[in-house]
Amino acid sequence: MRIIPLAVMKRLIKKAGAERVSDSAAAALGEMLEDTGLAVSEKAMKLARHAKRKTVTGKDIKLAR
Numbered sequence: 100m101r102i103i104p105l106a107v108m109k110r111l112i113k114k115a116g117a118e119r120v121s122d123s124a125a126a127a128l129g130e131m132l133e134d135t136g137l138a139v140s141e142k143a144m145k146l147a148r149h150a151k152r153k154t155v156t157g158k159d160i161k162l163a164r
Contacts, residue, residue: 101126101129101130101133102129102133103129103132103133105122105125105126105129106125107129108120108124108125108126108128108129108132109125111128112124112125112128139160139163139164140155140160140163142163143155143159143160143162143163144159145163146159146162146163147159
């Protein structure tokens with residue numbers, strides 16, 4: 100299931116300097132970013148739980164990264 104829209108991925112790639120971006124390139128980047136984001140989020144959640152908190156903070160995300 101795609102969470103990040105293709106248009107957002109295309110804008111990101113264009114911001115990096117590309118003139119044109121294929122749908123497959125945008126989809127591949129989106130999939131990679133979603134996988135990475137999920138992994139970082141899971142680690143951050145474990146850090147919050149270890150600190151006996153229910154709320155994941157920005158500090159948890161940075162530490163999990």
